[in-house]
Amino acid sequence: MELAFKISTAMKDVPTHYCPGCTHGVVHRMVAEVLEELNIRERTVGVAPVGCAVLIYNYLNNDFMEAPHGRAPALATGAKRARPDLILYTYQGDGDLASIGFNEIFHAANRGEKITVIFINNGIYGMTGGQMAPTTLPEQVTTTSPDGRDVSQTGFPVAVSEALATQATPGFIVRCSVHDGLHQIQTKKLIRRAFQNQVDNRCFSLVEILSTCPTNWGLTPQQSLEHIRDNTLQHYKLGILKSPEEV
Amino acid sequence: MTKVLMKGNEALGEAAIRANCRNYFAYPITPQTEIAEYMVRRLPEVGGHFVQAESELGAVNMVYGAAAVGERVFTSSSSPGVALMSEAISYLAGSQLPAVLINIVRGGPGLGGILPAQSDYFMATKAGGHGDFRLLVLAPAGVQEAADLVMDAFDLADKYRNPVMIIGDGMIGQMMEPVEFREYNTPEGIDRSYANTGAKDRPPTIVKSLFLDPQQLENNNLELLAKYRLMEQHEIRFEEYAVTDKMDVLVVSYGMMARICKTAIDELNQEGHRVGIVRPITLFPFPSSAIYKAAARARKVIAIEMSTGQMVEDVRLAVRGRRAVQFYGRTGGIVPTPAEIRQQLLKLIK
Amino acid sequence: MLIQSVFAGFGGQGILRAGQIIAYAGMAGNLYVSWLPSYGPEMRGGTANVAVVLADEPVASPVVSTPSVVIAMNRPSLEKFAPMMQTGGKLIINSSLIDIVSERDDLIQYQIRANDIAQELGNPRAANMVILGVFQAVTGIIPDETVEEHIRQSFAAKPQFIELNIACFRHGKNSISQSGINA
Known part of the structure; x- marks a missing residue:
């Protein structure tokens, strides 16, 4: 009988701790499949964030180091500079990357570090229990914006990818989403390009992925996916914001 | 080897290179910026890597990254910069990674001044960051000793898989004295099995300091304590x-x-x-x-x-x-x- | 033998370089040496000084609290360091820029028109070498050739200035018999 499906060898066959409907697992699997397809798992080192994905090293089957909150791009920089033959990727949420770690991501991108960044944007602090993030949508209710995010006091959602894309340094900066099958297929292709860029020693690559947090959004898994389609996409445009071919 | 007259800061950098360290990440701060200025010229000559980081946080986390892939690495800074680094210093200790940190101390607290001081003794020996850990701290009293101790520092960091701090003051960084670099050979048999070098023909390595199970965390901290006890037995100078x-x-x-x-x-x-x-x-x-x-x-x-x-x-x-x-x-x-x-x-x- | 000297002046007068040449030459002459500059914002156009210690045994303190030799390239340097000097210490005064001497009668003071001499020989910026010549004459523990060799090395990147600087050094060295006011 022909084998129709098997789990990626870059994925450990263990249950995850993620909540029902969380899309971390979907993106983990895409990363694992790309590592396998590009045949780079054995020379890949991941940098784990602080946040819900802190235990990513329990699920992906490649070497990992664990970063202080927000500093993953700096760790990846040091590792990649010291060992250019390794493939370095960071996997960071929006509190980690867009708030406490904005300086690290901005300068890693601007130096053109040959690393790959997987940026999970679900607009909330998941692990600490649903606080407002810089990426939280206007009027969105969180535990630290109980009356909805007031943009007159807290500003508008931070557009990290646009900010990085405005810099002159060549890079691959894209935003995509995993709220339905079609978008998931596109997302995996972009993740693959982001790793291929590093294999080719081409440029810094960042893939921002609009994701869900059903638990802290107070929605069902299905409602969460619809929330991305109906609300999140109004604030975050999908597409390739910058690619090395342009420069 | 011949004697050369060198500024302390430059001798620190040269000693690191001679100790076969090829990675240095730093952010400018008086009175030790000459180390970066020296390394940016010197490292490319030996195939090394230097990044001027966006901050001391960036610098020390680059150190963390390079240490995690099993390479010798160091950074240098001065008091307020080292305070900023304390976050990752704690992670280095908790993850049991070897690295060398140089603090050319200036007066504090706050922005303080830029002149020589010894007011970071507490920070170096008691409070290098959060949590139950210690740095091995070496305090040279001249340019020659500084160079010698840098070489020792890399070996000690590897021996104990623990960050080692060299603490000097602005004087030692700025003064010139004769220095003779001793012949150096990296000790054989350094165990790098902890390092992230790619999971080829082995299970993945994980460099981390997160232990959500309190018993595991206590075990980790007792492991650290055992190293500090060994240092007390063997390394007092x-x-x-x-x-x-x-x-x-x-x-x-x-x-x-x-x-x-x-x-x-x-x-x-x-x-x-x-x-x-x-x-x-x-x-x-x-x-x-x-x-x-x-x-x-x-x-x-x-x-x-x-x-x-x-x-x-x-x-x-x-x-x-x-x-x-x-x-x-x-x-x-x-x-x-x-x-x-x-x-x-x-x-x-x- | 222990010479605890301070070279002091404005930033830009070549004080640190003069001290460095002596430190290098001292080391080449098998002495123990240390060269400890003042550092900080004052270096940009303000006062600059460097403590140079030459000794026949390891240098304990590179910090000099009671200098045995002081080079004062400007008046603030003289006013600051002359009172700190050891009895019998040698105070070398750049009289091109300093119109006073120390009131202390327990010092040996030398006045030399360092800027004027350097100007006459070709470039006033070489005043530091004139005064270094005086230092050499009054200390005399390093062979002249060794000091001159390190002057040459110090200016290796600007070889067109070597001869001028050597000339200034020699002039300073040969001039002190006429200029030592208490000698």
């Missing part, structure tokens, strides 16, 4: 100078301050007084036993520092109440002169 029986005064002082004391001590001893000094070279582990023994041979004991009194606490613990331990210090970047120290010692002698 100090210098004794003019330590004799029936001393009028025993001085305890470290780093450049100890050399200033020595000039005053030489003068006093030539005049027939009996003053000796114990100079801790390792600040952690601290040479408590040597100080205890020397203190027993002196009428009076004084700790002298360029601070308002930090190491003196460890001296008092070391002496265990056997003598009252006096203190003299200047702070804010004021360097006590030999004449000033002489006056202070004369007061104790009389």
